[in-house]
Every structure is written in C-alpha cells, then in structure tokens.
Amino acid sequence: MDSQKNENxxxxxxxxxxxxxxxxxELNVGYDAIEKTWEVIVKYxxxxxxxxxxxxxVEELIAxxxxxxxxxxxxxxxxxxxxxxxxxxxxxxxxxDLPGNNAxxxxxxxxxxxxxxxxxxxxxxxxxxxxYWNEDFRRADGTTRILYLWDxxxxxxxxxxxxxxxLAAGSRQQAQQIVSSIDTTGHGTAxxxxxxxxxxxxxxxxxxxxxxxxxxxVRLGTPRADSFPxxxxxxxxxxxxxxxxxxxxMPVAVNLSFGNTYGAHNGTSLLERFLDNVSEIGRSVIxxxxxxxxxxxxxxxxxxxxxxxxxxxxxxxxxxxxxxxTSVGDGLLAGVRDVQGIGMRNSQLINGLTGRVIDFDSxxxxxxxxxxxxxxxxxxxxxIQLWKEYTDRYAVILVSPAGNxxxxxxxxxxxxxxxxxxxxxxxxxxxxxxYLTSQEIYFDLLPVAGSRYVNSGVWTFLLExxxxxxxxxxxxxxxxxxxxxxxxxxxxxxDVTLTIPSTASKxxxxxxxxxxxxxxxxxxxxxxxxxxxxxxxxxxxxxxxxLVAPGVGVMAPDRDGGYSPVTGTSFAAPFVTGAAAxxxxxxxxxxxDPYLYGEKVKAYLRRxxxxxxxxxEYPNARVGYGALCVENSLPG
Numbered sequence: 001m002d003s004q005k006n007e008n009x010x011x012x013x014x015x016x017x018x019x020x021x022x023x024x025x026e027l028n029v030g031y032d033a034i035e036k037t038w039e040v041i042v043k044y045x046x047x048x049x050x051x052x053x054x055x056x057x058v059e060e061l062i063a064x065x066x067x068x069x070x071x072x073x074x075x076x077x078x079x080x081x082x083x084x085x086x087x088x089x090x091x092x093x094x095x096x097d098l099p100g101n102n103a104x105x106x107x108x109x110x111x112x113x114x115x116x117x118x119x120x121x122x123x124x125x126x127x128x129x130x131x132y133w134n135e136d137f138r139r140a141d142g143t144t145r146i147l148y149l150w151d152x153x154x155x156x157x158x159x160x161x162x163x164x165x166x167l168a169a170g171s172r173q174q175a176q177q178i179v180s181s182i183d184t185t186g187h188g189t190a191x192x193x194x195x196x197x198x199x200x201x202x203x204x205x206x207x208x209x210x211x212x213x214x215x216x217x218v219r220l221g222t223p224r225a226d227s228f229p230x231x232x233x234x235x236x237x238x239x240x241x242x243x244x245x246x247x248x249x250m251p252v253a254v255n256l257s258f259g260n261t262y263g264a265h266n267g268t269s270l271l272e273r274f275l276d277n278v279s280e281i282g283r284s285v286i287x288x289x290x291x292x293x294x295x296x297x298x299x300x301x302x303x304x305x306x307x308x309x310x311x312x313x314x315x316x317x318x319x320x321x322x323x324x325x326t327s328v329g330d331g332l333l334a335g336v337r338d339v340q341g342i343g344m345r346n347s348q349l350i351n352g353l354t355g356r357v358i359d360f361d362s363x364x365x366x367x368x369x370x371x372x373x374x375x376x377x378x379x380x381x382x383x384i385q386l387w388k389e390y391t392d393r394y395a396v397i398l399v400s401p402a403g404n405x406x407x408x409x410x411x412x413x414x415x416x417x418x419x420x421x422x423x424x425x426x427x428x429x430x431x432x433x434x435y436l437t438s439q440e441i442y443f444d445l446l447p448v449a450g451s452r453y454v455n456s457g458v459w460t461f462l463l464e465x466x467x468x469x470x471x472x473x474x475x476x477x478x479x480x481x482x483x484x485x486x487x488x489x490x491x492x493x494x495d496v497t498l499t500i501p502s503t504a505s506k507x508x509x510x511x512x513x514x515x516x517x518x519x520x521x522x523x524x525x526x527x528x529x530x531x532x533x534x535x536x537x538x539x540x541x542x543x544x545x546x547l548v549a550p551g552v553g554v555m556a557p558d559r560d561g562g563y564s565p566v567t568g569t570s571f572a573a574p575f576v577t578g579a580a581a582x583x584x585x586x587x588x589x590x591x592x593d594p595y596l597y598g599e600k601v602k603a604y605l606r607r608x609x610x611x612x613x614x615x616x617e618y619p620n621a622r623v624g625y626g627a628l629c630v631e632n633s634l635p636g
Contacts, residue, residue, distance in 0.1 A: 209578025512551025
C-alpha cells in the first residue's frame with residue numbers, strides 16, 4: 001500500500017518492477033541495482049538510531065534533513081517509522097547552459113571596481129569542478145585562492161596547501177599526481193571565473209566580479225559515469241559549504257547553476273525547503289540560475305472552464321449557466337457517464353476505459369481544454385507531470401497519435417498501467433501531502449517490451465471539468481537537456497518555467513538577459529503564469545526571478561586556460577553571486593553593516609536593479625525587478 005509519507009514519484013517507483021523502471025527516465029533514479037537499495041531524502045524529528053539496526057545507512061545533514069540508504073525490503077518500515085515525516089527520491093540535476101561587468105555597473109577603472117574586490121568573503125561554487133591550474137584562480141604570487149576543493153566523484157577533499165603543492169610541481173601532468181580533481185566539462189570553471197576570476201592572462205577586462213575573494217569549490221558527484229548529479233549530492237554539498245563557512249568564520253556567497261523540472265514549482269519539495277533552511281545558517285547568500293526552459297516548449301498552463309461548486313458552470317457574472325455539459329457524451333464517452341460524474345458504467349468505476357476515437361475533432365466541445373504534445377522520433381521515453389488544484393475535479397482523456405484513447409479515473413489514487421499502441425503508460429494519481437495542497441497526475445510513456453521507442457506524433461490531453469473552483473492546471477516535461485528537440489508542447493506557455501531549486505523562497509533567483517541588445521533572453525526561465533497575481537503582491541517572495549544578469553555571449557575562462565563565450569542562466573547567476581560577495585565585503589568585512597547577508601542582500605539587489613529596454617512594469621515574470629546593477633545596490 002502506498003504511504004502518505006512518500007512523494008508520488010517514490011510511491012510509483014516502489015510499485016513498479018525494476019525491469020520496467022529501467023526503461024523510465026526518472027523512476028530508477030536513486031536505486032542501486034547491485035545492492036538493491038534506495039537512496040532517499042527524508043525530513044525527520046528526534047533520533048534515527050533505531051533505523052541503523054535494520055541495515056539502513058543514515059547521513060544526517062542539517063535542520064532535520066537526512067539522506068538514507070535503505071534496502072528495498074525495508075522501505076515500508078521506513079515510512080512507518082514515527083520519526084520520519086516525509087520521504088522523497090533523488091532527482092537529476094541539469095546545468096542551465098561582451099564582458100558582463102560593464103553591464104552590471106561594475107566596470108574596470110571605476111571607483112567601485114577599485115574599492116570592492118570580494119576580499120574577506122568566501123565564494124562557493126557547487127558545480128562540475130574547477131581547473132585549479134588556471135591563473136584566474138591564483139594570487140599575484142602564484143598561489144591558489146582556493147581554500148578547499150571537495151571532489152565528490154573522487155570522494156576526496158583537497159586543501160589549499162595541497163593545491164599549492166600541485167601548482168609548484170612544474171607541469172599539469174605532475175600536478176594531477178598530487179591533486180587529481182579535474183573539471184571534465186569546463187562548466188564549473190566558467191562559472192567560478194565569472195563570479196570570482198582574477199582575470200589571469202586576460203587582465204582586468206576578463207576579471208570576474210569578486211576577483212579577490214577566497215574560493216570554496218565542490219565538484220558534484222555522479223552515481224554513474226554517464227549520469228547527471230542528483231539532488232542528494234547537492235544537499236551534501238550545501239551542508240559541507242555552510243559548515244565550512246561557519247568554521248572559517250567567513251561570510252559566503254554560494255552559486256548554483258543547475259536545476260530540474262520535476263515538482264510543483266511552488267517551494268514545497270524537500271529540496272526547496274532544505275535550501276530555505278540552509279540559507280539561515282551562518283552569514284550566507286545563495287544565488288540560483290532560473291534555468292534555460294523558457295523557450296524549450298516543455299511547459300503549458302492555464303485554466304479549464306470553471307463550473308463552481310456543485311458542478312454548475314459560471315457564466316462570469318456569478319449566475320448559473322446550466323448544469324455540467326457532457327461535452328463529448330454522445331461520441332467519445334458515450335455510455336460511460338451518469339449524473340454522478342465521469343468514468344461510471346453500471347455504477348462501477350471504470351479504471352481507465354480505453355477505446356478508439358471516431359471523428360475525434362467533432363467530439364471536442366468548448367467546455368474541454370485541449371493540450372497537444374508532439375513526441376519526436378526515436379524517443380525512448382517521456383514523462384509528463386500534470387499539476388492541478390486538489391479542489392478541482394475534471395476528467396483527463398489521453399489520445400494517442402493514431403486516435404486511441406484512455407480515460408483516466410482521476411479520483412482513483414495510486415498507480416495505474418495501460419497500453420496505447422506500442423506505448424506503455426504508467427500513471428500515478430497523487431494526493432495532497434503534509435507539505436503540498438495540490439494534486440499531481442504523473443504519466444510515464446515507455447516503449448512496450450520488445451520496442452525501443454514510444455509512438456511518435458501528436459499526443460492529446462483533453463481536460464473536461466466536473467467540479468472546478470479555480471480550474472488552474474500546469475503540465476511539465478523533463479528538462480530540454482534529456483529530450484528530443486522535437487518533443488515539446490504544440491502551444492507552450494513560457495511562464496512558470498523556472499527550474500527547481502531556483503523556486504526556493506529565500507534564494508536569489510537569477511534570470512538572463514542579452515546585455516548587448518539590452519533585452520530579455522527568451523530561453524531564461526520565467527516566473528508566474530498569472531501576471532495580475534504577481535503585480536498584486538510585489539513585495540512577496542513569490543516574485544521570481546528576483547533579477548537578471550548578462551547571460552548571452554559572456555566571456556569566461558575555459559578549462560584549458562583560455563577564454564570562450566558562454567550563454568545560459570548558468571552564467572548569469574555567478575554575476576549576482578559575485579555581486580553578493582561585494583555587498584557582504586562592504587557590509588561585514590569593512591564594518592559598514594554586520595547584518596548584510598541573506599534576505600537583506602536580496603532586498604538591496606532588487607532595489608538597485610536597473611530597467612531593461614522593452615520592460616515597462618516591475619517586477620515581472622521575465623526579469624523580476626530588473627537587471628543587476630552593483631553600484632545602485634550599495635546602500636547610501
């Protein structure tokens with residue numbers, strides 16, 4: 001039986017055989033097939049000592065969070081343990097892939113550039129590692145600015161002394177014998193260079209924002225050689241970072257340039273709440289890129305027809321406009337309905353009625369909302385999240401490219417399995433959780449046994465209201481990084497495309513703009529769908545992104561010692577991370593304001609943001625409060 005303490009995706013994974021999970025992009029993440037164990041994230045209270053007697057490995061983090069390694073046979077015991085409040089499985093993280101300092105009001109040669117350098121502040125970059133040999137990360141005497149480098153892949157921590165020993169070895173090959181950590185992608189090196197690079201061979205024109213700050217680097221681990229980092233690695237890295245900063249008695253600006261699309265995007269997941277808790281430890285600021293999903297076609301949202309309580313459709317003036325229409329009653333769903341709702345035949349619930357659509361278009365009326373998804377050729381699997389208000393009830397009909405349909409019984413909780421053509425459909429109807437009021441309906445499209453790909457073409461979701469109060473819904477696909485470029489919604493909604501964890505309330509969420517044309521970058525993750533809601537609560541933490549920074553064609557150090565242009569919110573976020581370090585230097589290190597960290601830094605960055613061409617109202621879903629301007633963000 002599914003546990004109410006487990007998130008929906010974990011319940012579905014536990015209900016699905018391993019062979020079937022292996023064909024899914026998400027369901028097997030966190031499972032070790034050799035050891036037959038699950039790695040999970042838990043929120044707990046009290047002591048977890050009793051779990052250790054059941055061969056459960058406990059790794060305590062902070063603020064009542066822990067990462068557990070649990071034998072699959074003990075998962076039921078885990079959720080039944082009184083001290084366990086909630087359990088989530090790990091998610092994969094994806095990097096959110098013109099000198100920007102001028103655009104950010106921090107130009108070389110200016111008074112501000114000469115006064116504030118980040119000295120005395122720790123800049124932490126949690127990413128793909130760093131090319132520590134690069135001159136951008138050395139002092140004038142050739143020694144390293146990196147205080148610690150924790151390589152999760154190697155499971156080793158390297159100190160400043162060890163890195164200096166490696167730098168003195170004479171060659172990179174010799175250095176690798178002493179400090180073997182490498183940045184295989186160059187992503188982390190570029191991010192660190194933008195946030196805090198010293199300019200190296202490129203001089204001050206290529207210097208990062210906090211060019212004299214000390215550095216703390218975490219190379220995120222990957223469970224498999226061809227895999228992505230997971231949220232559990234991130235939580236370990238954040239715990240390590242804030243604990244180091246406290247031990248060093250230094251303020252820290254933390255940069256996160258990655259995220260994923262799974263979740264309600266409202267701050268309720270354990271990862272989002274963990275970030276909010278971490279941000280309250282020591283004197284820290286956490287800056288997160290908003291992701292590159294704005295133009296990827298992976299999201300669509302809106303509202304179905306609102307019937308009101310009792311299933312009576314409102315005509316917009318508060319009066320009844322007749323009873324609930326059967327919409328497709330004489331066609332697609334003939335003989336399936338009665339006055340009690342949808343999915344009924346002979347007074348019994350139909351658990352996923354399937355059939356063949358005849359004259360499909362004529363069976364869809366104005367009461368129904370139609371969402372079309374193109375699945376590209378050679379797609380080995382696609383998962384779709386549908387999030388809705390739990391107070392709303394409506395039918396969900398899924399129609400395959402060949403016109404076969406599935407009627408989803410949305411009132412039946414838990415896992416359901418169906419087949420349309422050569423595609424197996426794993427479906428999970430979620431319920432509200434202790435930290436979540438909305439409902440998730442999760443679809444995982446997998447090739448049937450013996451096939452390699454799901455059916456390509458247009459898949460259609462039909463949403464028909466039964467009893468709707470708000471009618472709001474939102475669909476999400478996996479990150480554009482892992483799906484075919486042709487796999488996208490036909491009429492996508494670019495709003496609410498922030499990736500998680502940039503949706504956490506207390507982090508500084510950073511979008512991207514093109515500083516040459518002074519315009520919003522369309523790939524940058526956007527904030528909330530209903531603009532009037534944002535404008536009615538402009539001081540609320542729900543306004544995301546907080547601001548934007550240069551993220552198109554930014555020159556950054558590469559892993560080989562040169563400089564290359566990079567684009568994405570991955571590279572906008574470190575501008576703000578560096579700016580946060582400058583503000584904390586001015587406030588904490590220089591003694592102007594010992595409390596200038598956390599939400600206070602965010603407030604100053606918002607207030608100092610400058611307008612962007614074409615944007616008339618602030619904050620808005622594209623650029624938040626405007627573009628980063630360091631000079632304007634300093635108080636006084």
